[in-house]
Amino acid sequence: MSIPVAENLSTGRVVALIGSLALVVAPHAVRIPLWIALIATAVLILRAVLAWQGRGLPSPRLLVMLAIGSIVGIWLSFGMLFNRDAAVALLVLMLCLKMMELRSLRDAVVLILLGYFLVITNFLYSQTLPMALYLLGCVWLITACLVAFQYRSVAPDPRPMLRLSGLMLAQAIPLMLVFFLLFPRVQGPLWGLPQASASALSGLSDSMSPGSLSNLSLSDAVAFRVEFDSPPPKPNKLYWRGPVLWDFDGRTWRGGDAAPRVGRDIETAGTPIRYTITLEPHNMRWLFAIDLPAQRLEGALQTQDFQLLSIRPVRARQRYAMSSYLDYRYGANEPRRNLARALQLPEGFNPRARKLAADLYARSSTPDEVVQSVLALFRGQPFYYTLVPPELGRDNIDEFLFETRRGFCEHYAASFVFLMRAAGVPARIVTGYQGGVLNPIGNYLIVRQSEAHAWAEVWMGDEGWVRVDPTAAVSPMRIEAGIAGAVPAGDPLPLMVRTDSEWLKRLRFSWDAAANGWNQWVLGYTPERQMQMLQRAGFTRPNWQNLAVALMAVTSFVTAILCMLLLARLRRRVPDPVLSPWLVLQAKLTRIGLGPRPGEGPVHWSDRAATALPAEAADRLRTLADLYVRLRYGRDRVKGREVAELRRGVRALRV
Amino acid sequence: MNSEIRPVLTAIGRIILGKERQVRLTCACLLARGHLLIEDLPGVGKTTLAHALAKALGLDFQRVQFTSDLLPADILGVSVFDRESGAFKFHPGPIFSQVVLADEVNRATPKAQSALLEAMEEHQVTIEGETRKLPEPFFVIATQNPSHQVGTFPLPESQLDRFLMRIQLGYPDATAERALLSGSERRDMIDELTAAIDPAGLVELQRRVREVHAAPALLDYVQALLAHTRRSADFITGLSPRAGLSLLNAARAWAFMDGRSAVLPEDLQAVLPPVAGHRLHAANGYARLSSDDLAGKLIAEVPIP
Known part of the structure; x- marks a missing residue:
């Protein structure tokens, strides 16, 4: 059995609605189970074909069975837990099934309202600027569909509908801003949603083995963005301290059991540089800062090896102000236990490297000489810096030092620290980021995952812990000019760090500046910022009641302004010299209940009104009506004298 | 009221009782050089109105009853071989008159209908490759029976658009009906009617309407x-x-x-x-x-x- 479709749902409109709603659902396609995505696609295509061929729709009984089947299927897929994903999957399925019920204007409106709701559900998953722009486009399209369904006549041209829809959205912008700024906010990201914590996010980890950092370098995801209060330091000073690694098991370096810092064995020189970091979520606890962080942070602890650890893993974008000293000396009184830890090496690995270290130790008298001779070794022998190093086996330090000699910063740092320890100099690996790209458009520094770096710190007695970057010995360009300048041509590099074309670079910078602005001002508009703004607006002790009052007041104000603008557009016509006295006359008679009826012409109206007036006034009214009709509709040119006469007559008429 | 039109309206008003508005509209339609469609039941005076109008204006009048077997030639005319002159001679159809009453136009096939409607639109007809002008003024009153639509071809919207106006006559009110019943035969009254204006005068009025x-x-x-x-x-x-x-x-x-x-x-x-x-x-x-x-x-x- 099939049921015919109402006439005003023309093919074009139905197909346009299907297309617009498909665009709304599209971002969900990868998030819902595959079977639902397939069913949804099939139903949408089938509905479009039915509309195209002008065929009827399936019977309600079939649809009820399909709906029950879908609910059972969702229950099987998600189990008893009715969470966000299950709700979205159910909504998508029901939207598609409702499509099969699209028979009347009412159904279309229901579908469109459901479409608006689905637009919102997309923000549960992604709140990026591109997604916001995409969904804005979707709202524009479905609003145009809503407009289109209000036209009963056949109107194949979609442009006026799109224009009207766009105009409506534009008119909504002031109210949108008011609500954004003033609607009482809840703590957390947009709508206080729990972020998907299991999702894989790239970033540094608390261990390092050959290949782990070079893999990270292939990602152009942003690690964090930095705004400096003063001009940023030179690139070779930009060492962003992250995990510090102590323990080596022959293949992997590990950190861990970081004790909080106690005491104060730090000497500094110069003034600290101040900056603000906006850290992207990476699900780990590290907060990055330039060596050497000069202050403590609320909600974070500082370990004795100067890592900054957040109390909780960083699951949402976080903004913090920091300051750092570039000239410093620390760790001269390092506890013995730590120095012993900075010397331990596993037995039975890398015999050739141990022998080399023993030779160096024998030839040198101070730790500094050992350091210099190893750096000279890296400089002197044919070592290459590359993002795609060869695979290494069990004795990876040996193989790297004596055979392949091609490696990324982790290889250099690891073998350097190994040689130091083998030569009796306490050393450890520091991982983090190095450098960053200044975005001239927003005037902030972007640090990407591709800037991940590993370097070494050696302990030199009274000097304390001293940073040594063996990568700088092999490839000074890496430190001075960033990763893109250091990697040989032909090596894979993430798109975002390439330097080939100037306009592409500008475009990337503009885009990043826009995304950063979005993060800072839209997503980062927290309850605290809202309260700050209210304080600046004059509320001494702002609370949500203030907000509600302000919201209502500003909303009424904005609505009134909009109404006045629209009214002014209606009234903008130049007043007609003949018409305006006539309107005055009509108003006069309307006051005594003799105004014109809807659509009543001047002759009919004046005749009718005249019969209800005293004789003299009736005569005057008839004369005025004759004059008006002659002036307004007559063939002769309008004479100023007659217009004046009309105006006088209207003024003189007493009723 | 225009002094040249008033006698015409008075004359028709004596025959068609109680329908002043419809009579005025009919005249307005004619003066605006449009054509009229009357949609009403049989016997309410459609033919009488058309006939009286033609007579009062001094125009010649033809009535065509549309039936399902009516051919375009029955409306437009036909060329017949004349034995004496040895040539084809054109016998003009009823369309070649100044007022044409197309009665029950929805009974004829679309083919016959379109022959009429094209003539209305063009004010000329083309028969066997020869274009012939229709007389001036030229006014078509078509009638359509709204009920009993079985076996009819209702005019499509595009054809309806060719008519300047569509009116209904409706039943007369009691007074008018009484006068109608007690009065003399309408047909005789029409025969006695004298023209209040001549065709040339009517064309002149049409010209002045446009101004x-x-x-x-x-x-x-x-x-x-x-x-x-x-x-x-x-x-x-x-x-x-x-x-x-x-x-x-x-x-x-x-x-x-x-x-x-x-x-x-x-x-x-x-x-x-x-x-x-x-x-x-x-x-x-x-x-x-x-x-x-x-x-x-x-x-x-x-x-x-």
Whole structure:
């Protein structure tokens, strides 16, 4: 059995609605189970074909069975837990099934309202600027569909509908801003949603083995963005301290059991540089800062090896102000236990490297000489810096030092620290980021995952812990000019760090500046910022009641302004010299209940009104009506004298 | 009231009782050089009206009864071989008269209908490759029976558009009917009727109708009416530009008959129901409204600029 479709749902409109709603659902396609995505696609295509061929729709009984089947299927897929994903999957399925019920204007409106709701559900998953722009486009399209369904006549041209829809959205912008700024906010990201914590996010980890950092370098995801209060330091000073690694098991370096810092064995020189970091979520606890962080942070602890650890893993974008000293000396009184830890090496690995270290130790008298001779070794022998190093086996330090000699910063740092320890100099690996790209458009520094770096710190007695970057010995360009300048041509590099074309670079910078602005001002508009703004607006002790009052007041104000603008557009016509006295006359008679009826012409109206007036006034009214009709509709040119006469007559008429 | 038209209306009014408005509309239609469609039941005086009009204006009159076997040649005429002259001789059909009554036009096949409608539109007919002018003035009154639609070919919308006006006559009121019943035979009265005007005079009147002034303010009103039908959700299709022109011309004739040299909003409103009624189609909710009601709704909804 099939049921015919109402006439005003023309093919074009139905197909346009299907297309617009498909665009709304599209971002969900990868998030819902595959079977639902397939069913949804099939139903949408089938509905479009039915509309195209002008065929009827399936019977309600079939649809009820399909709906029950879908609910059972969702229950099987998600189990008893009715969470966000299950709700979205159910909504998508029901939207598609409702499509099969699209028979009347009412159904279309229901579908469109459901479409608006689905637009919102997309923000549960992604709140990026591109997604916001995409969904804005979707709202524009479905609003145009809503407009289109209000036209009963056949109107194949979609442009006026799109224009009207766009105009409506534009008119909504002031109210949108008011609500954004003033609607009482809840703590957390947009709508206080729990972020998907299991999702894989790239970033540094608390261990390092050959290949782990070079893999990270292939990602152009942003690690964090930095705004400096003063001009940023030179690139070779930009060492962003992250995990510090102590323990080596022959293949992997590990950190861990970081004790909080106690005491104060730090000497500094110069003034600290101040900056603000906006850290992207990476699900780990590290907060990055330039060596050497000069202050403590609320909600974070500082370990004795100067890592900054957040109390909780960083699951949402976080903004913090920091300051750092570039000239410093620390760790001269390092506890013995730590120095012993900075010397331990596993037995039975890398015999050739141990022998080399023993030779160096024998030839040198101070730790500094050992350091210099190893750096000279890296400089002197044919070592290459590359993002795609060869695979290494069990004795990876040996193989790297004596055979392949091609490696990324982790290889250099690891073998350097190994040689130091083998030569009796306490050393450890520091991982983090190095450098960053200044975005001239927003005037902030972007640090990407591709800037991940590993370097070494050696302990030199009274000097304390001293940073040594063996990568700088092999490839000074890496430190001075960033990763893109250091990697040989032909090596894979993430798109975002390439330097080939100037306009592409500008475009990337503009885009990043826009995304950063979005993060800072839209997503980062927290309850605290809202309260700050209210304080600046004059509320001494702002609370949500203030907000509600302000919201209502500003909303009424904005609505009134909009109404006045629209009214002014209606009234903008130049007043007609003949018409305006006539309107005055009509108003006069309307006051005594003799105004014109809807659509009543001047002759009919004046005749009718005249019969209800005293004789003299009736005569005057008839004369005025004759004059008006002659002036307004007559063939002769309008004479100023007659217009004046009309105006006088209207003024003189007493009723 | 225009002094040249008044005697015509008086003369017809003596025969068609109680239908002043319809008679006036018929005259306005003729003066605006349009054609008229009367949709009504048999026996309410359609033929009498057409005949009386022709007689009062001094025009010759032909009536064609449309049937399902009517051929275009029955309307337009046919060439027959003349044995004496040895050549084909054209015998003009009933269309070659100044007033043509096409009775029950929906009974004929679309082919015969279109022969009539093309002649109406072009004021000329082409038969066997030869174009022949129709007489001036030329006025077609077609009638259509709204009920008993079995075996008929209702005129499609595009053809309806060719008629300037569509009117209904309706039953006469009690007084008029009493007078009708007690009076003498209508046919005899028509025969006794004398022409109040000659064809050349009528053509002159038609020319003067075209000169009636339509002020910018009035054109604004016409446009507002048209725009409303196109924008409003209450109508399935809006009025075409041709409908707008028809409205204006009919209003000119109405104003002229009222003895004025310029069109007033009231003139537009007076001719709006018969001119726009058959061109408008109400959307779902208003399907039950008659064309008069629709026009009334339109007038009430559009403010006069």
